[in-house]
Amino acid sequence: MILHYIKYAYWNFINQRPYSFINLIGLSLGMWIVFLALLMVTHHTGFDTFHKNYKNIYRVLTTSTEDKQNISGYTNPAVIGEMSETVPEIINYSRYAYQMININGVLAHGYTCFADPDIVDLFTFQLLYGDFGQFNKASKTMVVSASFAKKHFKNIANATGQFLDLSERTGGKEQKEAYRIVAVFKDFPVKSTFRPDLIVPIENSSRYKYASQSENRGDERFNAYLTLKTDADIEWVEQKINEIEQDKSRFKTVFKLQPLEDVHLHSGEITWSRATQSVEGIFLFAGIGVLVLIISLLNFMLLYSAISERNTKSMALRKVMGMDKMDTLKIVFIESLLICLVAGFIGAFLLHYSLGYINEFLRDQLVLSINENWSFFVIAIALIFITAFLTSIYFYRHISRHGVIEVLEKQASPRHNLFFGNGVVLAQLVIVTAMLVFSFAYYKQLDFMMNQGKGFNTDKVIHVYRNMQGTSLLEDVILQHPDVKGIAIGESLPVYGSSQKSVVALKDAPTQEFVLEFMNVDENFIPLYEIQLKEGRNFSTTFTTDATESIIINEAAAKLMNLKHPIGTVTNSGTIIGVVADFKFETFKKTLKPMFFRMINKAQVIGPVTVKFSTESKQSFVNGLEDLLEENQFFVAESHPDIWQTGKGNGVFIEKDYVERTMSYMYADEKTLQKVVSFFTLMAILISLMGIVGMFLYKTERHAKEIGIRKVNGASVKEILLMLNGDFAKWIVLAFVIACPVAYYVTQKWLENFAYKTTLDWWIFGLAGLLTLVVALLTVSGLSYRAAITNPVNVLKDE
Numbered sequence: 001m002i003l004h005y006i007k008y009a010y011w012n013f014i015n016q017r018p019y020s021f022i023n024l025i026g027l028s029l030g031m032w033i034v035f036l037a038l039l040m041v042t043h044h045t046g047f048d049t050f051h052k053n054y055k056n057i058y059r060v061l062t063t064s065t066e067d068k069q070n071i072s073g074y075t076n077p078a079v080i081g082e083m084s085e086t087v088p089e090i091i092n093y094s095r096y097a098y099q100m101i102n103i104n105g106v107l108a109h110g111y112t113c114f115a116d117p118d119i120v121d122l123f124t125f126q127l128l129y130g131d132f133g134q135f136n137k138a139s140k141t142m143v144v145s146a147s148f149a150k151k152h153f154k155n156i157a158n159a160t161g162q163f164l165d166l167s168e169r170t171g172g173k174e175q176k177e178a179y180r181i182v183a184v185f186k187d188f189p190v191k192s193t194f195r196p197d198l199i200v201p202i203e204n205s206s207r208y209k210y211a212s213q214s215e216n217r218g219d220e221r222f223n224a225y226l227t228l229k230t231d232a233d234i235e236w237v238e239q240k241i242n243e244i245e246q247d248k249s250r251f252k253t254v255f256k257l258q259p260l261e262d263v264h265l266h267s268g269e270i271t272w273s274r275a276t277q278s279v280e281g282i283f284l285f286a287g288i289g290v291l292v293l294i295i296s297l298l299n300f301m302l303l304y305s306a307i308s309e310r311n312t313k314s315m316a317l318r319k320v321m322g323m324d325k326m327d328t329l330k331i332v333f334i335e336s337l338l339i340c341l342v343a344g345f346i347g348a349f350l351l352h353y354s355l356g357y358i359n360e361f362l363r364d365q366l367v368l369s370i371n372e373n374w375s376f377f378v379i380a381i382a383l384i385f386i387t388a389f390l391t392s393i394y395f396y397r398h399i400s401r402h403g404v405i406e407v408l409e410k411q412a413s414p415r416h417n418l419f420f421g422n423g424v425v426l427a428q429l430v431i432v433t434a435m436l437v438f439s440f441a442y443y444k445q446l447d448f449m450m451n452q453g454k455g456f457n458t459d460k461v462i463h464v465y466r467n468m469q470g471t472s473l474l475e476d477v478i479l480q481h482p483d484v485k486g487i488a489i490g491e492s493l494p495v496y497g498s499s500q501k502s503v504v505a506l507k508d509a510p511t512q513e514f515v516l517e518f519m520n521v522d523e524n525f526i527p528l529y530e531i532q533l534k535e536g537r538n539f540s541t542t543f544t545t546d547a548t549e550s551i552i553i554n555e556a557a558a559k560l561m562n563l564k565h566p567i568g569t570v571t572n573s574g575t576i577i578g579v580v581a582d583f584k585f586e587t588f589k590k591t592l593k594p595m596f597f598r599m600i601n602k603a604q605v606i607g608p609v610t611v612k613f614s615t616e617s618k619q620s621f622v623n624g625l626e627d628l629l630e631e632n633q634f635f636v637a638e639s640h641p642d643i644w645q646t647g648k649g650n651g652v653f654i655e656k657d658y659v660e661r662t663m664s665y666m667y668a669d670e671k672t673l674q675k676v677v678s679f680f681t682l683m684a685i686l687i688s689l690m691g692i693v694g695m696f697l698y699k700t701e702r703h704a705k706e707i708g709i710r711k712v713n714g715a716s717v718k719e720i721l722l723m724l725n726g727d728f729a730k731w732i733v734l735a736f737v738i739a740c741p742v743a744y745y746v747t748q749k750w751l752e753n754f755a756y757k758t759t760l761d762w763w764i765f766g767l768a769g770l771l772t773l774v775v776a777l778l779t780v781s782g783l784s785y786r787a788a789i790t791n792p793v794n795v796l797k798d799e
Contacts, residue, residue, distance in 0.1 A: 022697075023303040024343060026690040030296025031347025033683045035380055036358065037289025039351070040676075042376040043366050044282055047191045047264035051124040053227060056091075057260040058234070060224040061270060062253050064501070064515050070590065071256070071270045074220040077202070078212045079245060087240050089232040094119035095222045096199075097207060102167040102176075103152075103198075112198045114205035120185075122227055123194060130160035130183030139201050142166075143183040148197040159184050168206055177204075190365055190372050193263050225260070268669060269589065278669050280753060288680045291431050295684055297387065299691035300339075301394055302424040333392040340388040344380070361679075362672050425695055425728075428688040429735030429772060430742070435681040436768035437743035438750070441760060442674050445751065448588075448758040449670070450663050455583025456493055457530040458659045460485075460615075462622065463492060463608040467643040467651040472602070474652070477632045478611060483621055488528040488610040490521035490600045494662055495585045504596070506561065507570040516557055517595035518573075519585075522602060526552070526580065528612050536567045536578030539599050545575075547599045552578040557594035574598060584756065587666045591755040608658075622656050689779050696780045700724070717785070724784040725777060732776055736769040743768075 048054055060080060063071045077095045084090045096115030117136040120143065125132070128146055135143050142164075149159035159181050167176040179200060188195040202208050211219040228237060234257055241255045258266070268278035352368055359366055370377055466474055478487055505513045519525075523539040523546075534555065539546045551574040558566045558579055569576045573596065582592050613621045626636050635651045637643040643651035655661075664671065700707070707720055744760060751757040 020303075022690050022694045023300060024339060024346075026299045026303070026687050026694075027296055027339065027343040028346035028350070029683060029690075030292055030299070030687050031343045031384075032350040032354075033292045033680060033687075034289050034296070034383070035347050035351045037285050037292070037680070038379060038383075039366055039368070039373070039376050040285040040364075041282055041289070042373050042379065043191070043364075044265065044285075046375070048193055048260050050189055050192070051260065053122075053124075054260050056228050056230055056232075057122065058226050058228060058257040059260065059263055060226060061256040061258055062220060063256065064253060070593070072220060073223060073267065073270050075222060075224050075255070076211055076216075076220050077208055077222045077224070078214075080222075080224045080226075082244065083226070083241050086244050087237060089229050089237050089240075091227045091229060092118050092122055093224065093226045094122045095202060095208075095224045096196075097202075097205065097222045099168060099205065099207065101200075102165075104165050111196045112200070113196050114200050114202045114208060115196075116202050119199065120183075122225055126186040128184045128186055129157050130181070132183050134182040135199075135201070138180075138182070139203055140177060140179050141182045142179045142198055142200045143185060144181055144198050145187045145196065146184055147187050149181075149184045156184055166200065190367055191264075193260075226257070280750075281669060281673050284673055285676065288435075288677065291435065292680060292684050292687070295428050295431055295687050295691075297391065298424045298427055299687060299694070300387075301391060302691055303694040332395045333388065336392040336395060337385070337388040340384045340391075344384040348380070362675060363668070364672070425692060426731050426735050426738075428691060429732055429776065430739045432681070432685050432688050433736055433739035433768050433772045434743040434746070435677070435684055436771060437739065437765055438747050439674075439677050439681045440764045440768060441747045441751075441758075442670075442677050444761075444764065445754065445758045446667065446670055446674050449667060449754070449756075453584070453756070454494070455531065455581060456585070458493060460613050460618070461528075461659060462611050462613070462618070463655045463658045464611060464625075465608050465643060465653045465655065473650075474609060474634075477629060477634070478609065478625070481613075481621075481625055481628055483613045483615045483624070485612045485614050486524055486528045487612070488522055488524040489602050490525055490610075491519040492608050492610060492658060492662075493529055493585055494659070494666065495519075502573060502596075504557075504561075505572045507572070510572070514557075514561055514594070516553075516560075517593050519595065519597050520600040521597050522600050525597070525610075528610060531583055532581035534579045534581050536576070538578060539597070546577070547601070548574070550574050550577045550599065552576070552580060552597040554580050554595050555582045556592050557596055560594040588756045589754050608655075618656055622654055625654060685775065689775070692776060692779055696724075696728070696784075700784070721781070721784050725781060728780055729773070729777065732769075732773050736765075736772065739768075740765050 051057065059073065060075050060083075061071050061073060062075050075095075080093055080095050084093050094116040096113045096119060098111060098113045101112050120132045120135060125143075130143070132143065135141050144159065146156055149156045152164070153159045153162065160183065162181050163178045164181070165176045166179050207221060210216055211221060228234070238255060238257055245253065245255065258270075265279040265282060268280065355366060355368060358364070367373060368376075464474070464478065475487055475489075478484055500518055501515055502518045503513050504516050505511075521539075523541060525531075526533060526538050536552070539550065539552065543550070551571065553566060553576055563569055563576075566576045566579055580597075584592055585595070586593070611625075615621045629636050629652060633650060635643070637651055637653045639653065643653050710720060710723075743765070747760060751760075
């Protein structure tokens with residue numbers, strides 16, 4: 001019997017062309033997009049839950065009482081050791097930092113970190129070969145991942161006991177030491193925040209040695225995780241930690257604990273958080289996926305209803321021959337299930353073969369693997385069967401609403417189906433228009449953050465990195481280039497992550513302290529970046545005291561310190577000689593911070609040289625600068641780490657895309673989401689157009705005789721086009737009216753995530769409505785024209 005139902009579904013599919021093919025293609029594309037959204041959601045949820053003790057593991061975050069919006073994922077390593085000694089709820093802890101190192105003289109590309117040996121107990125490591133116990137006992141040891149061992153040794157099992165020469169890249173010095181591999185562990189799953197390739201005991205890190213000194217408590221460049229007792233009160237532990245540390249830090253540091261399972265999805269506003277996704281992004285993926293699913297289901301129901309209208313006589317004859325209600329339901333369910341299964345298979349096929357391009361496009365690591373993401377397969381299969389069940393119930397009710405005699409006497413009215421069809425088209429147009437509005441607003445906000453309103457100018461700017469202290473020789477050579485407009489030494493704009501902090505106190509009120517960001521710059525920095533000087537003067541080499549006794553603050557700092565006339569005010573960091581206009585040196589997602597400039601010591605600094613040029617072609621300027629540097633005995637490296645190559649003196653690296661790279665890092669999530677929104681909106685439009693095409697084909701088929709009669713009575717092609725398209729245009733206008741307030745509300749809610757946001761101009765809504773109108777009318781106009789030019793004899797000959 002089931003085979004009979006399958007055969008019936010097949011022949012019904014073949015006989016109901018083109019509706020059945022349009023239906024299948026639209027549903028398949030919808031399933032592809034829904035599966036992609038589902039994969040994004042399931043991939044980015046459930047991170048780090050494979051650790052056996054993940055419920056009790058917490059990351060240590062730092063912030064300040066005066067700047068609570070700036071939360072960092074980094075902390076000072078010495079502070080963590082003090083915590084563990086005084087808070088009994090802390091069972092164990094581990095600190096780690098990713099660093100660049102050389103392995104056998106070659107720069108290591110991967111996740112190499114220095115960590116406390118207890119990290120193998122805090123996180124769940126799966127030992128393959130060797131012994132973790134030796135890692136805890138000897139300092140010149142290391143543990144490596146299976147992929148690392150496979151890369152460096154033919155046989156993973158033979159990796160243990162082998163020696164590798166490791167050397168840190170710090171300053172211009174490079175000291176090689178032999179380290180022995182004592183254990184090989186299985187690579188961490190994709191859904192893991194912590195995925196190291198090589199781990200070396202933290203005591204070997206020069207960065208750790210420096211940060212552990214008491215005078216360097218402000219050096220916060222280490223990740224730290226704690227394991228707490230199961231019954232520990234987190235709020236009490238935080239309070240206890242802050243009570244211990246409040247008297248030891250002048251930076252007014254406040255510590256917070258973040259559950260390990262929240263790190264991946266709840267670190268969007270936390271600086272120095274690697275490879276995380278925002279929970280807002282997940283909600284956006286899920287929301288768009290639901291909208292595309294709704295559009296696909298509406299298409300499916302609309303076109304299947306058109307098919308069933310054409311097939312009502314066949315179903316009525318089957319009822320006359322004894323088919324009961326249960327048989328009807330079985331036929332409808334099997335037909336719906338077969339279509340959903342085929343569409344699901346096609347959607348999964350498209351997802352599988354497009355996943356590589358999608359990962360490259362979105363800079364993600366999505367995988368179709370039951371071991372890595374079993375929940376995706378369970379939900380996807382359940383989604384196919386639920387879709388088939390719900391649609392079959394609707395189709396059964398749709399087919400059963402007419403009696404047998406009514407159908408056979410051709411008295412069944414199609415008005416209900418036409419009203420449903422117009423309602424479906426309206427719903428699709430509302431969703432598409434709203435998605436277009438959101439997509440345009442998203443692009444406008446991203447453009448606003450990256451290109452407008454920063455308060456400084458980075459046009460025609462490149463950076464030159466060097467491996468030697470002092471800049472006079474390099475400056476002299478660069479200034480020889482005829483297209484160089486100016487150079488500056490010190491920090492670079494914009495700032496990614498977090499800048500440096502200093503405690504500033506006024507001489508007249510030394511007990512009142514303010515935590516301010518600061519930048520070390522030279523006298524050329526402010527004019528080169530075209531930062532507006534509101535009061536006072538810039539740094540100058542004419543005034544010898546500027547190098548050690550002067551600072552320039554921004555307007556936010558003057559407001560924070562309540563300085564109405566700041567010029568000449570003496571602080572513990574220097575005398576204020578100037579005030580610059582506020583400029584957004586960090587991400588637009590944070591409010592502007594009070595900060596100050598102090599003059600840099602060019603003779604001792606190792607940092608970038610900012611070069612502003614005049615020529616229109618950046619590449620030609622870079623090529624000319626490279627030739628000039630090489631002529632003057634500079635080694636021009638191909639990458640930043642290569643400037644430290646042994647035996648290469650005066651090494652420099654020209655980075656022409658610093659600004660673009662930094663902006664990409666700062667707004668990586670936003671750029672990814674913008675791509676997702678644009679792609680999903682485009683696919684939603686395509687799926688909706690397929691439904692509109694199917695609906696219009698059905699509508700013109702139902703009105704074929706009416707059109708023929710109108711043509712016989714003298715109606716022109718233009719009049720018929722206006723009749724068909726005019727009715728459709730009314731639904732587009734109604735969809736626009738409904739979509740505008742919905743899109744406005746959703747977009748305004750999204751914009752609340754930004755401290756500085758663009759405006760929702762009228763043209764965003766107008767452009768979305770106009771685009772919807774033009775695309776939809778162009779789609780149906782061809783079908784309308786074909787119906788309008790049809791010979792009336794062909795449609796009226798049976799009358």
